[in-house]
Amino acid sequence: MMARQTRDQLKRLNKLTEAQAAAGWGIILILGALLGAIYLTQASRTAAIGRRVQLLQNDLIDLKRENGALERKIAEAQSLDRLQATAAALGFVPANPDDVQYLIIPDYPVGEPGDPLAIVPEATPTPVMAQTMEEAIWFYLNGRMKSFVQGEAREQ
Amino acid sequence: MAMALAALVILGRLVEFQVIQGPEWAGRAINELLVVAKPSRGEIYDRNGAVLAANTADYQISVSPPLVTEPEELATALASILDTPRYEILNVLNTNQPFALLSGRVPAEVADLVRELDYDGLQIDPLPRRFYPQGELLCHTLGYVDLDGYGGGGVEGYYQADLAGEAASKTVNISPLTEQESVIAREGADLVLTIDRTVQYVTETKLKEALAEYGAQSGSIIVMNPRTGAILAAAAYPCYDPYKYYEADEALLLNPIAQQQHEPGSVMKLVTMAAALDSGLFTPQSTYYDAGVLEVGGHKTVNWDRSAPGTTDMTTLLARSLNVGAATLSTTLGPDLYYDYMQKFGFGRPTNIDVMAEAAGQMPLPGSEYWTESMLATNAYGQSLAVTPLQMIMATSAIPNNGEIMQPYLVQEIRRGDEVVTREPSVLSRPISPQTAQEVNTMAITAVAREVPEAQIPGYTIAGKTGTAEIAENGVYIDDTIASFIGWLPADAPELMIYVKLDRPQVQPWGSLTAAPTFANLAQELVVLLDIPPDNIRLQAEVQAARGNQ
Numbered sequence: 001m002m003a004r005q006t007r008d009q010l011k012r013l014n015k016l017t018e019a020q021a022a023a024g025w026g027i028i029l030i031l032g033a034l035l036g037a038i039y040l041t042q043a044s045r046t047a048a049i050g051r052r053v054q055l056l057q058n059d060l061i062d063l064k065r066e067n068g069a070l071e072r073k074i075a076e077a078q079s080l081d082r083l084q085a086t087a088a089a090l091g092f093v094p095a096n097p098d099d100v101q102y103l104i105i106p107d108y109p110v111g112e113p114g115d116p117l118a119i120v121p122e123a124t125p126t127p128v129m130a131q132t133m134e135e136a137i138w139f140y141l142n143g144r145m146k147s148f149v150q151g152e153a154r155e156q
Numbered sequence: 157m158a159m160a161l162a163a164l165v166i167l168g169r170l171v172e173f174q175v176i177q178g179p180e181w182a183g184r185a186i187n188e189l190l191v192v193a194k195p196s197r198g199e200i201y202d203r204n205g206a207v208l209a210a211n212t213a214d215y216q217i218s219v220s221p222p223l224v225t226e227p228e229e230l231a232t233a234l235a236s237i238l239d240t241p242r243y244e245i246l247n248v249l250n251t252n253q254p255f256a257l258l259s260g261r262v263p264a265e266v267a268d269l270v271r272e273l274d275y276d277g278l279q280i281d282p283l284p285r286r287f288y289p290q291g292e293l294l295c296h297t298l299g300y301v302d303l304d305g306y307g308g309g310g311v312e313g314y315y316q317a318d319l320a321g322e323a324a325s326k327t328v329n330i331s332p333l334t335e336q337e338s339v340i341a342r343e344g345a346d347l348v349l350t351i352d353r354t355v356q357y358v359t360e361t362k363l364k365e366a367l368a369e370y371g372a373q374s375g376s377i378i379v380m381n382p383r384t385g386a387i388l389a390a391a392a393y394p395c396y397d398p399y400k401y402y403e404a405d406e407a408l409l410l411n412p413i414a415q416q417q418h419e420p421g422s423v424m425k426l427v428t429m430a431a432a433l434d435s436g437l438f439t440p441q442s443t444y445y446d447a448g449v450l451e452v453g454g455h456k457t458v459n460w461d462r463s464a465p466g467t468t469d470m471t472t473l474l475a476r477s478l479n480v481g482a483a484t485l486s487t488t489l490g491p492d493l494y495y496d497y498m499q500k501f502g503f504g505r506p507t508n509i510d511v512m513a514e515a516a517g518q519m520p521l522p523g524s525e526y527w528t529e530s531m532l533a534t535n536a537y538g539q540s541l542a543v544t545p546l547q548m549i550m551a552t553s554a555i556p557n558n559g560e561i562m563q564p565y566l567v568q569e570i571r572r573g574d575e576v577v578t579r580e581p582s583v584l585s586r587p588i589s590p591q592t593a594q595e596v597n598t599m600a601i602t603a604v605a606r607e608v609p610e611a612q613i614p615g616y617t618i619a620g621k622t623g624t625a626e627i628a629e630n631g632v633y634i635d636d637t638i639a640s641f642i643g644w645l646p647a648d649a650p651e652l653m654i655y656v657k658l659d660r661p662q663v664q665p666w667g668s669l670t671a672a673p674t675f676a677n678l679a680q681e682l683v684v685l686l687d688i689p690p691d692n693i694r695l696q697a698e699v700q701a702a703r704g705n706q
Contacts, residue, residue: 025160026160029159029160029163029164029167030163032163032167033163033166033167036166036167036170065213065264065282068211068212068213069212069264071207071210072210072212072287072289075207075210075289076289078206078207078289079289079290079291080290080293080353080354080357081291084357094681095684096680096684097613097614097615097616097680097683097684097690098614099684100684102689102690102693104693104696104697104700106700106704107704
């Protein structure tokens with residue numbers, strides 16, 4: 001009787017131990033899978049952002065190229081040969097000194113002559129470059145947030 | 157159970173990739189890469205902001221044949237675009253080489269057509285190139301940039317280091333899980349010139365018209381502000397297209413303004429007169445006896461018209477451009493004093509203008525093996541020495557500028573990002589006193605009024621001097637001449653100084669009949685462009701302003 005009880009108890013203990021062991025292994029596997037999933041998720045997100053950065057850089061190169069082509073067209077359109085031909089076609093003629101009438105206005109306020117370089121293009125401010133990956137991601141997210149907010153403001 | 161099995165499989169693969177095969181994958185991954193950041197070349201603007209030189213790109217077309225899936229179709233499409241036989245392209249596409257060049261340099265329009273094809277394996281790489289939207293305008297002063305990005309001649313060459321910027325390179329770790337380092341190049345600086353594009357255009361137009369009208373081979377015109385030394389225009393013809401500099405004759409790539417030396421002729425008499433008066437040995441009221449010939453060092457100097465005017469005053473000497481008179485002045489000064497003045501005026505050395513490759517001119521000095529005593533006489537009227545047009549206008553600018561010669565310059569601003577470096581006018585030398593300058597200025601006004609009606613424009617007082625220099629070939633003077641005129645206005649408060657030089661005019665050899673009217677034609681347009689009112693208006697305004705201040 002005692003032996004049977006003991007055997008029964010041992011069987012129950014074994015089953016309990018097996019269950020605990022299974023549970024333990026299960027938790028370990030689940031945690032492992034979870035960690036693996038988190039790692040894979042982070043790595044794939046990083047790769048996706050990197051790919052997006054690459055695509056944006058390609059877009060930037062294309063835009064710079066198009067911008068340069070447009071600047072060239074503008075500069076060529078402003079060439080003096082073209083301007084002179086256009087002026088002549090519009091009926092303008094070169095002025096002689098006799099064609100110019102000067103007005104002498106007493107007490108006319110004559111200050112410092114205007115800056116002859118006033119229309120020279122402004123110096124382009126140096127863009128702020130991200131120094132780390134975290135900064136790059138922050139700038140990207142910040143820009144997206146600003147666009148999002150501005151978009152909402154425009155809609156309003 | 158199934159889930160546990162799946163999890164085990166995932167874990168096992170992770171361990172296999174990260175631990176067992178880890179070192180192999182790490183070795184195959186490119187963790188480090190040499191990154192090179194190339195700067196853009198700075199642009200060049202005129203004083204009003206018009207673009208004179210900017211950047212564009214040609215393109216290199218290449219292909220990776222193993223990546224091409226439709227070689228026949230691609231070869232057909234590319235043949236017409238690249239203007240290359242189809243079979244040549246097909247041969248390249250059917251090879252196994254990883255990379256092949258199809259076209260070394262094509263313009264942007266061709267590259268755009270190739271880009272539209274959208275085939276795998278094609279690669280289009282930009283090749284930076286300089287372009288000049290104004291075409292040939294200011295070609296010598298700007299210079300050019302070769303296909304490797306190096307400036308040749310002019311401002312492009314002189315400011316090569318500033319314009320080109322500095323590339324940056326660094327070996328960086330490109331792993332996305334490590335800190336990323338930026339590689340930033342120092343961009344090229346932009347330049348703002350003293351040149352006024354419109355003044356330059358008008359000057360070049362007038363020069364071409366003069367060359368055609370007088371049958372001259374070549375020529376140059378410089379427009380300068382004598383008060384500051386700023387060059388407003390520097391025209392020389394024939395010119396070349398700096399965008400296609402490689403097609404130009406090598407001789408054309410030299411800058412006639414700063415590199416071409418010539419005997420200046422009688423315009424030098426202004427300098428000789430200034431030296432004579434400043435020395436104190438002569439005054440404006442001094443006279444000399446002109447017998448029509450003066451022998452110095454075995455050489456006989458005669459007047460251009462073979463005249464012998466007798467007792468002559470200084471103003472008449474200048475007005476009638478008497479060689480005997482000029483030689484009398486220089487020989488009276490003596491070689492030490494005369495050449496001392498000539499050196500103070502800047503002859504015999506470069507002006508140090510900011511343009512690439514400048515000639516020093518040739519002025520043998522007493523004591524050198526090339527100097528002879530006769531040169532003391534001939535130099536006085538601009539023969540037997542060689543100067544550049546830039547040296548001539550710079551030296552003479554002392555007269556309208558109270559005796560001071562300003563350092564001539566072309567670039568007034570260098571812009572590097574937010575930093576702007578501005579060039580301030582500076583005094584190069586003071587060869588003569590303000591009183592002497594005023595005296596010679598008055599003589600030069602009289603000279604033009606009396607003898608050079610071709611240089612006058614209504615409403616403005618002009619001061620200046622003509623020049624007709626003989627040209628020496630193989631040691632012998634030939635019939636051809638260099639006709640010139642140097643003048644400034646308004647004569648009492650000069651804002652503009654112009655030096656016109658025409659080489660070998662065939663219609664007329666004389667400066668008074670070729671260069672002087674060219675000066676007048678140009679000045680007439682420039683006074684309108686630059687808002688210089690006629691003398692009576694200007695003086696009226698000054699009187700009114702003075703009354704207002706009382």
